[in-house]
Amino acid sequence: MSEDEAAALEDLLRRGAGDASVALSKWLGRPATIAIKRLDRLPLEAAADALGSSAAPICVAAMTISGSVDGVLLLACDDASGLALCDMLLERPAGSATTWDEVERSSVLETANIIGCSYLGGIAAAARGGAAGLVPSPPLFVRDFAAAVMGGLLLERAATRDAVFVARTEFVVGGTPIRCALVFVPDAESLRDIEAGLDAGRSPP
Amino acid sequence: MTPAADQPPPSGRFHGDAIGMGDLRVARDGGTLRTFLGSCVGLVLHDRKRRAAGLAHVMLPDSQGRDGPPGKYADTALAELLRLLDAVSAAGRTGLVAKIAGGARMFDFSAGTPIGDQNVLAIERILDGAGIPIVGRDCGGRHGRRMSFDVESGVVTIEAIGIETKTI
Numbered sequence: 001m002s003e004d005e006a007a008a009l010e011d012l013l014r015r016g017a018g019d020a021s022v023a024l025s026k027w028l029g030r031p032a033t034i035a036i037k038r039l040d041r042l043p044l045e046a047a048a049d050a051l052g053s054s055a056a057p058i059c060v061a062a063m064t065i066s067g068s069v070d071g072v073l074l075l076a077c078d079d080a081s082g083l084a085l086c087d088m089l090l091e092r093p094a095g096s097a098t099t100w101d102e103v104e105r106s107s108v109l110e111t112a113n114i115i116g117c118s119y120l121g122g123i124a125a126a127a128r129g130g131a132a133g134l135v136p137s138p139p140l141f142v143r144d145f146a147a148a149v150m151g152g153l154l155l156e157r158a159a160t161r162d163a164v165f166v167a168r169t170e171f172v173v174g175g176t177p178i179r180c181a182l183v184f185v186p187d188a189e190s191l192r193d194i195e196a197g198l199d200a201g202r203s204p205p
Numbered sequence: 206m207t208p209a210a211d212q213p214p215p216s217g218r219f220h221g222d223a224i225g226m227g228d229l230r231v232a233r234d235g236g237t238l239r240t241f242l243g244s245c246v247g248l249v250l251h252d253r254k255r256r257a258a259g260l261a262h263v264m265l266p267d268s269q270g271r272d273g274p275p276g277k278y279a280d281t282a283l284a285e286l287l288r289l290l291d292a293v294s295a296a297g298r299t300g301l302v303a304k305i306a307g308g309a310r311m312f313d314f315s316a317g318t319p320i321g322d323q324n325v326l327a328i329e330r331i332l333d334g335a336g337i338p339i340v341g342r343d344c345g346g347r348h349g350r351r352m353s354f355d356v357e358s359g360v361v362t363i364e365a366i367g368i369e370t371k372t373i
Contacts, residue, residue: 044226044227044264045226045264046225053223053241055241055351057366062312140312143366144311144349144365145243145349146241147225147226147241148242148243148309148350150243151245151264151311152243152310152311155244155264156311156314156315156319156320157315159265159320
């Protein structure tokens with residue numbers, strides 16, 4: 001991917017993040033933004049640390065997306081941020097949620113579903129000319145070491161690639177930054193379609 | 206821990222005391238080697254007589270001639286570990302043993318043989334071909350692991366979220 005294509009991809013992701021921000025704001029009932037801070041091209045082995053490399057666990061809502069684009073999407077948070085999101089959703093005082101019980105898990109899974117599909121809508125439109133038909137799988141809840149989660153995801157969906165693009169996201173809810181990340185790993189065919197869509201978008205009419 | 210003089214300098218994938226994906230490290234005379242594992246496999250080679258050991262974080266079963274960090278593939282990782290162990294001690298290889306961990310199926314999104322299982326099988330085959338016995342293992346499942354290898358004792362400690370710590 002050339003520098004121009006990478007810049008176009010970053011622009012595309014920013015638009016997707018804008019759509020996801022609107023969805024998250026509606027879902028939480030308060031202002032929320034998801035911003036793309038930086039787009040990096042990293043060797044596959046280095047991308048495993050994108051969510052951190054400490055021994056502290058992270059919680060992840062993971063789902064496959066099929067249709068206009070295919071791939072795997074993750075919403076990843078540290079425990080404190082994920083549980084804080086749950087309290088907002090459930091309209092409970094901050095600090096009410098302390099463990100990942102059924103209701104907290106369901107909350108974060110549904111959040112991933114809503115903002116993930118919004119985020120990917122713009123990407124799908126660029127890839128294959130329309131966002132219609134994005135079908136998410138039932139999301140899975142995983143709580144594990146960050147490096148193990150990312151490593152497992154990358155090997156399952158991107159093992160044949162030498163490098164991947166990592167978009168760093170920043171979540172702000174009600175004016176407060178929270179430590180969450182949105183990760184999308186497209187399948188090889190979808191990645192090619194996205195690149196082709198970026199090329200077409202830059203061509204003169 | 207005494208780092209091997211001949212090993213490559215710490216890369217960007219060596220964070221604190223944890224060896225990153227596709228990386229490897231050798232040490233002698235004590236210390237601890239650590240890595241986080243999901244579908245990848247941690248391969249420890251331990252030569253108690255030479256008081257030397259190495260740990261590779263293997264991502265994929267076969268290099269198929271591709272370039273990359275030597276620790277990334279099962280075939281190149283073993284060869285590089287053996288080369289570095291020879292470099293830290295002139296004594297011949299005797300009593301070399303292996304321990305492996307990882308190879309989990311972190312997600313259930315793909316059909317076919319999971320990459321973690323492929324990694325474990327490839328390492329078993331390569332070690333068998335080299336005549337190096339596997340004396341300890343903790344592989345499979347659906348959870349990540351933190352693998353810590355004590356070079357002095359040869360003990361591997363496996364930690365996982367929500368699972369009792371074990372040693373192999």
